[in-house]
Amino acid sequence: MALRQGLTRALGGVAIVALVAGTAACNKGSSDSGTSAGGKNCGYSIGYLGALTGPSANLGVNIEQGAELAIEQYNKKNGKDCITIKKFDSQGSADVAPGLARQLVADKKIIGVVGLPFSSESQAANPILNDAKIPNITPSATNTTLSEKGWTYFHRAVANDSAQGPAAGNYMKSVMKVQKAFVVDDQSAYGVGLADQVKAVLGSAVVGSDKVGGEGKQTDFSATVTKVVASGATALFYGGYYQNAGLFRKQLTAAGWTGALVAGDGVNDKGYIQAAGKEAAEGTILTCPCAPASKAKGSFVTDYKARWNVDAGTYSDVAYDAANIYLEGISKGNTTTEKLNEYLKTVNYTGIANTYKFTDKGELDPTKLIVWAFKVSGGEVVPDQEAPKA
Amino acid sequence: MNFSNLFSQFGELTVTGLAQGAIIALFALGYTLVYGVLRLINFAHSEVFTVGAFTAVLTWGAFGLDQDSRTPGLGGFVGYLLIGLLVAAAASAATAVVIELVAYRPLRRRNAPPLAFLITAIGASIAISEFVGVLTHRNNKGVPRLLTQEPVFRIADGRVTNLQILIVVVALAMMIGLDFFINRTRLGRGIRAVSQNPDSAALMGVNKNRVISLVFLLGGLMAGVAAIMYLLKIGNVRYDNGLYLGVEAFSAAVLGGIGNLRGALLGGFVLGVFENYVSGLFGTQWHSVGAFVLLVVLLMFRPTGLLGESLGRARA
Numbered sequence: 001m002a003l004r005q006g007l008t009r010a011l012g013g014v015a016i017v018a019l020v021a022g023t024a025a026c027n028k029g030s031s032d033s034g035t036s037a038g039g040k041n042c043g044y045s046i047g048y049l050g051a052l053t054g055p056s057a058n059l060g061v062n063i064e065q066g067a068e069l070a071i072e073q074y075n076k077k078n079g080k081d082c083i084t085i086k087k088f089d090s091q092g093s094a095d096v097a098p099g100l101a102r103q104l105v106a107d108k109k110i111i112g113v114v115g116l117p118f119s120s121e122s123q124a125a126n127p128i129l130n131d132a133k134i135p136n137i138t139p140s141a142t143n144t145t146l147s148e149k150g151w152t153y154f155h156r157a158v159a160n161d162s163a164q165g166p167a168a169g170n171y172m173k174s175v176m177k178v179q180k181a182f183v184v185d186d187q188s189a190y191g192v193g194l195a196d197q198v199k200a201v202l203g204s205a206v207v208g209s210d211k212v213g214g215e216g217k218q219t220d221f222s223a224t225v226t227k228v229v230a231s232g233a234t235a236l237f238y239g240g241y242y243q244n245a246g247l248f249r250k251q252l253t254a255a256g257w258t259g260a261l262v263a264g265d266g267v268n269d270k271g272y273i274q275a276a277g278k279e280a281a282e283g284t285i286l287t288c289p290c291a292p293a294s295k296a297k298g299s300f301v302t303d304y305k306a307r308w309n310v311d312a313g314t315y316s317d318v319a320y321d322a323a324n325i326y327l328e329g330i331s332k333g334n335t336t337t338e339k340l341n342e343y344l345k346t347v348n349y350t351g352i353a354n355t356y357k358f359t360d361k362g363e364l365d366p367t368k369l370i371v372w373a374f375k376v377s378g379g380e381v382v383p384d385q386e387a388p389k390a
Numbered sequence: 391m392n393f394s395n396l397f398s399q400f401g402e403l404t405v406t407g408l409a410q411g412a413i414i415a416l417f418a419l420g421y422t423l424v425y426g427v428l429r430l431i432n433f434a435h436s437e438v439f440t441v442g443a444f445t446a447v448l449t450w451g452a453f454g455l456d457q458d459s460r461t462p463g464l465g466g467f468v469g470y471l472l473i474g475l476l477v478a479a480a481a482s483a484a485t486a487v488v489i490e491l492v493a494y495r496p497l498r499r500r501n502a503p504p505l506a507f508l509i510t511a512i513g514a515s516i517a518i519s520e521f522v523g524v525l526t527h528r529n530n531k532g533v534p535r536l537l538t539q540e541p542v543f544r545i546a547d548g549r550v551t552n553l554q555i556l557i558v559v560v561a562l563a564m565m566i567g568l569d570f571f572i573n574r575t576r577l578g579r580g581i582r583a584v585s586q587n588p589d590s591a592a593l594m595g596v597n598k599n600r601v602i603s604l605v606f607l608l609g610g611l612m613a614g615v616a617a618i619m620y621l622l623k624i625g626n627v628r629y630d631n632g633l634y635l636g637v638e639a640f641s642a643a644v645l646g647g648i649g650n651l652r653g654a655l656l657g658g659f660v661l662g663v664f665e666n667y668v669s670g671l672f673g674t675q676w677h678s679v680g681a682f683v684l685l686v687v688l689l690m691f692r693p694t695g696l697l698g699e700s701l702g703r704a705r706a
Contacts, residue, residue: 219634223403223670223674255551
């Protein structure tokens with residue numbers, strides 16, 4: 001440890017190739033001498049970059065807690081503080097995330113990142129992570145374009161919106177048998193992408209659409225509510241995040257609209273029910289490119305509850321797996337960012353939520369994609385069924 | 391452009407726009423009052439609103455009401471509404487007066503340049519809003535459903551609900567009351583005097599500082615009432631709601647003629663309704679574009695706003 005630190009410092013300004021060589025050499029030294037903190041391949045960090053506070057904080061907290069649990073369990077076997085988690089709170093904001101990404105890449109102990117949770121902040125911060133060659137696995141950002149930017153260090157552990165959007169559309173079409181649908185998005189990268197996919201599937205069943213302001217930008221939806229009521233739609237798809245979805249649902253119900261609201265994983269959180277109120281939220285359909293956390297294998301569900309005193313939320317299980325993929329890679333001696341990234345290319349890891357294998361673009365292998373539909377029932381989000389693929 | 395949308399929903403868009411406009415108008419009165427007397431834009435007024443809103447939700451919470459509790463009967467509704475109005479108005483008024491005492495009065499005593507006031511205004515605004523944000527974990531707070539919204543009658547295709555009537559009536563009543571207070575009472579005369587010429591007013595024995603505190607207090611009362619109407623209509627409140635609504639309210643004040651009470655009311659209604667028409671015609675994403683283009687165009691032709699400036703000149 002001390003040796004590596006000193007060397008890293010000494011090499012501070014030197015080219016990255018030299019740094020990599022130096023780090024590798026030191027690791028060898030420290031494990032030979034057995035003087036490091038917790039033993040072999042210890043002393044590294046995994047970063048979490050994403051919301052911990054802010055209007056959409058719950059989604060981020062679910063993820064961070066899943067990843068932190070994985071690391072704590074790993075440290076129990078491999079020594080206290082063997083691998084540490086370093087948290088960077090982006091508040092879910094594309095304005096805040098890039099600055100934090102720069103702080104993160106400056107910390108040379110961080111060799112892998114779990115995040116970023118949201119699509120807009122990913123678009124803003126991922127170029128920085130990619131330039132600094134830090135592997136990152138998002139357990140939840142689902143905008144399709146993220147994998148098309150040539151970021152070789154980007155990975156996505158869930159299906160993207162080209163799977164989730166059609167699945168939501170198909171659910172509306174073949175399970176709910178919707179004849180007249182209204183589609184609204186919040187103008188975010190995530191919301192627009194998802195809404196457009198749904199529109200494509202529903203085709204002529206879409207009787208109207210509108211675009212509203214995102215979190216904190218709009219609270220009065222009366223004009224859109226008017227349009228929805230006037231359109232005669234019996235179901236509404238909302239592409240956006242949970243707080244405004246809740247506000248919108250509440251105002252729709254207050255205006256006497258009794259149709260069902262359908263939304264994606266960005267709304268799949270108990271915060272939605274808090275914002276809408278139990279009565280208005282009842283019957284809402286929420287999709288997620290994930291299996292129900294309660295269906296996760298092993299003792300994850302009880303471990304999570306024991307550690308955090310809340311039930312595992314959306315993507316907690318995927319984040320847990322993402323962290324474990326890194327941990328397995330590190331334990332196999334992939335202790336530089338480049339080596340860890342190479343490792344991700346070949347990984348075929350069976351976790352608690354899914355089996356993970358990445359394409360060369362960093363997407364999950366097409367055979368591994370899962371999309372589930374959930375339903376709000378009695379003030380809880382409960383699993384409904386796996387959404388039809390076509 | 392979707393003209394059929396606009397025409398088929400014209401009545402409904404007008405009604406919902408008027409309800410939103412009434413809230414904006416009540417909120418706008420605070421900006422206009424303070425500007426009329428001090429020639430100062432009190433940017434911290436948005437937080438006066440926020441504090442009032444949260445105080446009301448917490449008070450209702452203390453009575454055991456949350457957003458999932460049952461809707462009370464008419465008697466319960468009136469009772470809770472009055473309690474809400476009382477605590478929100480009191481909290482908002484107190485906040486406004488404290489902001490004046492802490493952020494503005496010391497500067498006035500030292501004859502600080504106008505820029506200093508602007509910066510303390512923005513500083514007070516951000517400090518209070520962030521403080522509330524941290525206390526509430528930046529989460530939405532759900533509002534108890536005090537009233538089941540039901541259509542009472544229709545105008546053309548537009549359904550008019552009990553809540554919309556309540557909001558517009560309360561806004562008009564507050565407005566008329568305030569107008570009467572400013573124009574017909576002794577204290578109101580003091581306000582008008584300071585607004586016209588602070589130095590002469592002081593020579594005539596008007597206590598300028600007391601008048602200024604009174605103006606902040608009145609603006610706060612109006613913001614508190616606006617907060618209750620907002621809570622009933624939107625059903626949620628968050629620490630940054632005031633900031634966004636504040637920009638609209640301030641714009642409404644300028645649109646109607648800043649410093650002019652009736653102008654604030656008119657500006658609020660015009661802005662609320664116009665935003666809805668733009669939403670109907672072009673889509674909701676354009677509503678702010680439409681509203682602020684309207685503001686710019688209008689000011690080009692009437693630089694002092696629809697009804698012209700000045701609190702004092704109204705009955706000079």
